[in-house]
Amino acid sequence: MKYLDEFNDPDLAKRLFDEIATTATQPWAIMEVCGGQTHSIIRNGIDQLLPDSIELIHGPGCPVCVTPLGMIDKALAIAARPDVIFCSFGDMLRVPGSHQDLFGVKSMGGDVRVVYSPLDAVKIAEEHPDREVVFFAIGFETTAPPNAMTVHLARERGLTNFSILVSHVLVPPAIAAIASSPTSRVDGFLAAGHVCSVMGTREYGPLVEQFGMPIVVTGFEPLDVLEGIRRTVAQLEAGEARLENAYARVVSDEGNVAAQQMLSTVFEVCDRQWRGIGEIPASGWRLRPEFDAWNAELKFDVADVDAPESALCRAGEVLQGLIKPHECEAFGDECTPRTPLGATMVSGEGACAAYYQYRRLDVPVEVATGG
Amino acid sequence: MCLAVPGRIVDTRDERGAKMGTIDFDGVRKDICLAYLPDIEVGDYAIVHAGFAISRIDEESALETLRMFHELGILDEELGVTGGAE
Amino acid sequence: MADPSTGAPDFDGWSCPLPLRHTERIVMGHGGGGRMSGELIEHLFRPAFGASGELHDAATVPIPVGSSRLAFSTDSYVVRPLFFPGGCIGDLAVHGTINDVAMSGARPIGLSCGFIIEEGTELSVLGRIAEAMGAAARAAGVPLVTGDTKVVDAGSGDGVYVNTAGIGVIPDGVDIRPTRATPGDAIIVSGPIGEHGVAVMSQRDGLEFGTEIRSDTAALHEMVAAIVAVCPDVHVLRDPTRGGVTATLCEIATAAGVGIEYEEDRVPVPDAVAAACSFLGLDPMHIANEGKLVAIVPEAAADDVLAAMHADPHGAGATVIGRVVADHPGVVTARTRLGARRVVDLPLGEQLPRIC
Known part of the structure; x- marks a missing residue:
């Protein structure tokens, strides 16, 4: 596929590996905060081919995995209702709550449906006016514009049988939380390219300043990931800390302005629990009060459902x-x-x-x- | 996170107030929402996530990056320096 | 109906053969064992299957001389949608069981079919499925010899479920089973992977996408016969259906207590399968095939087996993707395009589109 195959070229990858090996003279720990990059690193074995001095630490980059236990339990409670069609991205179905997962609810008779696009959930609501249709709106900044569009359209079209259960998380506060930890070993960050395609790169400049660490906006194909690592290592070796964009074909400084406008119309910043990590201040989005009518937490009275995280988990x-x-x-x-x-x-x-x-x-x- | 792949816009249309279109991923065609790229045109490439085009791909920049990769290490090779990676 | 020259089904303008009472849909009485059941058999199934023999509780099948072992397999088909690019539940049910029988090295000699039909299903739908089964069985030269029909209340089923069972005879001296995978063996895949799963997904509610990809559903017993003819010592044959090639390789590695290594860039993945998997977040190696096989053969015989497969219409794309090793018993590893090696795990369950 155009824009994928060219960035998978093994010969060019070899050059980037060589360049990184030549540049790195001391150990560096680099964290990516993006499940897509983690996937690419493991799927292609990039970590195995880097010099031993470069350590990749996989940060909390998967919004599915960090969705708090309490929120999963809310989803399970709503999905189990006989009047509800519960729509979700496929990734969420196997994520366990306190006692079961969405597959379990489905096996007990719950109407749980996998959608590819959030708009499919809106369509299901329009096709089933007699049922309540709930969409599980999870994700980082990349997924938020698609999710926000659903309630915008529901309001435009007067859809009253549709609502969303929101558990959005944001990348920059997570980077700040990790970088400010006194025990952190991270020397530099790869910023998630697709998050930045929506939000732009400007949020990251202050983080670079505050923590004195390089942040490089990075893509997902093997050459993109390697280029992000190469630029981070080059900065570290030179004793520099700058914001760089190694994914310029997709990411602009200002990001997607139309999407940002929709986000600020629909969502507001809130504190958020991260599964297995704890609460990070101002690290999430929730629906603005103007959208209370489409807020599943209010509609189904599950705001009080909560579950303690495992005390054992580290x-x-x-x-x-x-x-x-x-x-x-x-x-x-x-x-x-x-x-x-x-x-x-x-x-x-x-x-x-x-x-x-x-x-x-x-x-x-x-x-x-x-x- | 955020699985998103590039495709080529094949057509665009207005569907009840929302800009929609068809995108071609190397022979696979899918209806997607183009509302967040109001200026995108047929023939453009865009990154698609969860049924939405979220960013137009800048061809110039892609070629520039690839050109840089091709030039990487060429000087080292001429000087007979080899890297240490596997 | 079937085109007599090719045996290929042609469903344009299919109409229900009279006299099937004055109903266009399945009613409970069609499964009641009475006159309506008889009419369904006489006027729908028997013509579709080309069956003419005496009706009885059991079919009798002669066993060819020189065979001392039977292969016996059954499989149920619950595919949704019932019709998809390249096939339908009917030909899938015939091919699938023929293939299961053939993977033991057997030559299939007869099939049974059991229908569980939801009340209200259109007779024309059932007719198209039965015609497709008959055409597939005739083209494969393996007769449908016995069958059964049950009707369940509307809402209790999902249109039509089909079960087929098959019997085959194993040539003497042939011993094909997963535990025979031996370090040094070559691992061959018979052609491009992932087509069936992608074709079915392209029609599924909520996922619909346009693609030229068609299901690869096909009977592979002729190819198996050709493989066995050039290499009677073939160690393992498997059809990589649910869970794809990955599940097949993982199961063999576990069963035989051997390691398996393959090269990612040797796996034949059609562009459109790669593209569909890429936007859905799936791995082509996890996607179901219905007309492919994985052959594990002694290294010395690999070229002959490949040549035999290439001569078969369903094996033109056959290629060696890896080998069996003594290292890491029970574990499958892949050599990535960049040259690293990673562990390949069994897919957890159903393939679902993901966002991250």
Whole structure:
């Protein structure tokens, strides 16, 4: 595919690997805060081919995995109602709440449907005026404009049987929380390219200033990821800390202005719990009060549903590279990919899940701390 | 996060007030929402996430990046320097 | 109806053959065992299947001389939608069971079919499915010899479910099973992967997308016979249906206690399959195939087996993708395009589009 194949070229990748190896003279820890980049790194084995001095720490980059337990329980309670058609992205169906997941609700008779686009949920609401249709609006800044469009259209079209359960999370506050942790080992960040395609790059300048670390806006294909790493290493070696854009074909400084306007119309900033990490101030979006009529939390009276996070889970420390997954007491016992306690085991690419999988190999496999 | 892939806009239309269109991903065609790229035109490439075009791809910039990759390391090769990566 | 020259089904203008009472839909009585059941068999199934023999509780099938072992397999088909680009539940049910039987190295000699039909299903829909089954069975040279029909209340089923079972005879000296995978063996895939799953997904509610991709549904017993003819010592044959090639390789590695390594850039993935998987967030290696097989053969025989597969219409794209190794028993690894090696795990369950 155009714009994918060219950025997958193994020969050019070799040049980038060589360049990084030549540049890196000391150990550096670089964190990507994007599940798509984590996926690309693991899928292509980029971490294995980097010089030993470069450590990739996989940050909390998967919005599905960091959706708090309490919010999943709210979703399960709503989805179980006989009057509800509950629509969700496919990723959320296997994410366990306190007692079960959406597949479990479906097996008990709940009408749970997977949609590709949030607009499909709006369409289902229009086709079933006698049913309540609820869409589980999760995601980072990239997914927020599609999700925001649903309530905008519902209001325009006078749809009263549609609502959304919002659990949006934001990347810059997560980077700030990690960078400001006194125990953080991160030397530089790769910023998530698609988040920046919506929000632009301006939010990241102040973070660079505040923490004195390079941040490089990075894409997803192997060459894009390598270019992000190359530029970060080059800055670190030169003792610099700048904001750079290594994904300029998709990301502009100002981002997508039309999408930003819709976001500010529909959402407002709020504090948010991150599964396995805890509360990060001003790290989420919720619906503005003008959209109360389309707010599923209010409509179905589940605002009080909450669930304590596992006391055993040490995902927060794993995510910061402070402990290896197997150093957590719950690892492999109470916590496995089938019975995950925290974000890092929920996702197949989460640090703990990846460690659990690689551990089965007899050959010693280098698993990046947190990876 | 945020799985998004590039495709080429094949047609655009207005559907009850929302700008919609068809995008072609290498032979696979999908209806998507173009409301966030009001200026996008047929033939343009865009990044699509969850059924929405979220960013127009800048061809010039893509070519520039690739050109830079091609030039990387050429000087080293001429000088006989080799990198240490596997 | 079927085109007599090619055996290919032609459903344009299909109409229900009279006299099937004055109903255009399945009613409970069609499963009641009485006159209406008889009419359904006599006027819909038997003509579609080309069956003419005496009606009885069991079919009798002669066993070819020189065979001492039977292969026996059953599979149920619940595909939705019932009709998809390149096929329908009917030909899928015939091909699928023929293939399951053939993966033991057997030559299939007879099939059964069981229908569970939801009340209210249009007879024309059932007719098209039965015609497709008959055409597929005739083209494969494997007769549908016995069957059964049940009707369930409207709302209790999803249109039509089909079960087929098949019997085949295994040539003496042939011993094909997963546990025979041996370090050093070559792993061959018979052609481009992922077409069936992508074709079905393209028609599914909420996912619809346009594509030229058609299901690869096909009977592979002729190809298996050709493989066995050049390499009677073929170790493993499997059709990579649900869970795709990845699930097949993982199951073989576990069963045989061997490691499996393949090269990602050797796996034949059609552009449109790659494109569909890319926007849905799926892995082509996890997508179902219905007309492909994975063959694991001694390295020395790999070229002969490949040549035999290339000579078959369903094996033109056959290619070696990897090998069986003694390292990391039970684990499948892939060599990525960049040259790294990663562990490949069994897909967890149903393939769902993802956003991250």
